[in-house]
Amino acid sequence: MTGDEDTRSPYREVADDHPEFEDLLATNRAYVDTHPPLAPVVEPVPRLVVLTCIDARIDPVAALGLPVGYAQIFRNPGGLATEEAPTALALSLHWFGNGRVVVMHHTDCGLTKLTPERARRRIREGTGADASGLAITAIGDADERLREDVALVRSSPFVRVTVPVIGLMFDVTNGRVAPLLWLRPATTIFRIGCAYASRPIGGGVLFRGVSPSAQMVRNQC
């Protein structure tokens, strides 16, 4: 054991030669000198869950000023509130104790330019594997899709009605986020056939007291 070896870490290098990743590992060796020591876990440590796209131009930590340990960030193609997103949100909100949800889509998303069939064909041609079962979703109107995903999160039975949910559109040209849809935490969204309606908690009659934000969603289908 050398004098400079970090005796606190149980992990050791498993190979000497990994050139494809050496740039990342070199950066990390410098990063550990600046990384703050983690405080003991005190519940609830994470206060925010962010659902956003995998697009490499989005840096949610920098864009939203998220300190280490503050937010859980869940990414998938498009930042969509479908597939495995409900599981991640349920765990974040109820196991880890997060209190707010940000759904952040972005301009110029790749999902607005593809068709699922073409994408599956390209994957099949590149690998020879059957890609017909891959859940690939195209986005038509980006603003509408964001509103739809916020409504899906808001109406999830796993998201308490007291949890604030907001939809942000991240502009990849300048990094600015624009709030596109905010659904009040004290409002429950009900999906009825093809329409959405809302009612205040603890009373009210369906379709009475529809909030302006809910009406925005209502016109999507």
Ligand SMILES: [Zn+2]
């Ligand atoms: Zn995207």
